[in-house]
Amino acid sequence: MAEVLSTEGVWKGFSRGGRWTGVLEDVSFQVGRGEVVAIVGGRLGGKTTLLKVAAGMERPDKGSVSLGDRQLIGLGDRHLARLLGHEILWLDRDGPGLEMEVSRFVGWPLAVCGRGRREAERAAARALERVGARECTGRRWSELSNWQRVLVGLARAYAAGPRVVIVDDLLDALGTRATEEASDLLRSLVAESECRCGVLMSASDVESAMFADRVWSFTRRGRLKLMSGQPSGEGEIIPFPQHAPTDRVPREA
Amino acid sequence: MMVLGLVIQQEDTVAGVARRLNDQFATARFPRTAAYKNLPILAQNGHVRLIAKGPPNEPTLDRYGATPAGVEVLRDWLRSTELPPGIRDVLQCKLEFITADDLVAFIQIVREEEEAYTAAYDIAHSAVVREQRSRRAKGRPQDWRTRLRGIQTKDTANLSGLMSKRLEHLREELEELHEEISAGGSDGG
Helix, strand or coil: CCEEEEEEEEEEEECCCCEEEEEEEEEEEEEEEHHHHHHHCCCCCCHHHHHHCCCCCCCCCCEEECCCEEEEECCHHHHHCCCHHEEEEEECCCCCCCCCCCHHHHHHHHCCCCCCHHHHHHHHHHHHHHCCCCHHHCCEECCCCCCHHHHHHHHHHHHHHHHCEEEEECCCCCCCHHHHHHHHHHHHHHCCCCCCCCEEEEEEECCCCCCEEEEEEEECCCCEEEEECCCCCCCCCCCCCCCCCCCCCCCCC | HHHHHHHHHHHHHHHHHHHHHHHHHHHHCCCHHHHHHHHHHHHHCCCEEEEEEECCHHHHHEHHHHCCHHHHHHHHHHCCCCCCCCCCCHCCCCCHHHHHHHHHHHHHHHHHHHHHHHHHHHHHHHHHHHHHHHHHHHHHCCHHHHHHHHHHHHHHHHHHHHHHHHHHHHHHHHHHHHHHHHCCCCCCC
């Protein structure tokens, strides 16, 4: 499977109170074309930092990040900014400034890459229709419910047609049915791009990542542990262990 | 109660119920003797009845069926709650007793359980993703049993995923404690 996004041996830390604290330790993963990959970890654990590094928004202390065959590390700010609006799309719950109008927000990636205001508006209208959020047109971000913000964020991904969509905690704690609906929209996004694009998402719990093709656990020590799905290009089947722990079930028959 | 439920699902021999108990509740690891011990008791209580006696000296081939009283008992159980539910967690119990000398071995046990739950999550999660593909291709199944099975699969994935994450946290905390003890930062007593 061709990879659209790849990180290799990424390390990242911050200085806190004069002491260096590692947030990412030797993190490597890939997002293949047509894949939805989830990173599951606790809040404030460093998932957003990991996603920002993958998006090129933050530079790692060590390691490499590539979009297709292009290295993101070392690219100039202007080049990165263009990639971010066009080929890498970032979605989170914060969205734009609270007063930005929804259609403008959805069409923004097209407008900044020179497609013209009219075309951006038309694409935004189509995308809002596609995700079932037409009623949000004309409203401001601050006026939207959480679920509408999810839909509008996904509409932005539909309109922009990026190579990678990076979704930071947007699908968290939506409840089973809404998670299913949002995941279906993500799947359709991937399918309608003819599997050209991939999705990298973070989640605080396993339920929010239920429909991803591959699920990584982000550990407290800033490492990744594969929970489900095969790493890109590998097909090994993990056998169910014979010594499955089950002592938690009362043995009353 | 599982033995009674299985007989209500279908009439069966003692050996058949024992096999289904093992198949349908694999992770519960009920004792092999559960069906053999419980069916005669359930019969005494009038919750099941002997339908056909097996060959002499082969009580495992005795065939049982449910009685209306048994159906009522199961229905009552299905609708009853135990709050808070009892959790018999062996690791929690062991935590009560371990000493610093046991810590390394205990961390290894937690790691093995974590891996087992991760593998169980992988299997259940893959089934959820397959169901999602099928639903997207063919629409939501109409048969409520199939729907229920889908919900059960998601719940299994959730449960094993949560357990995997819980054990990952427990292991990491214990590893940190072990590092502190090894560095002389804690008395380890």
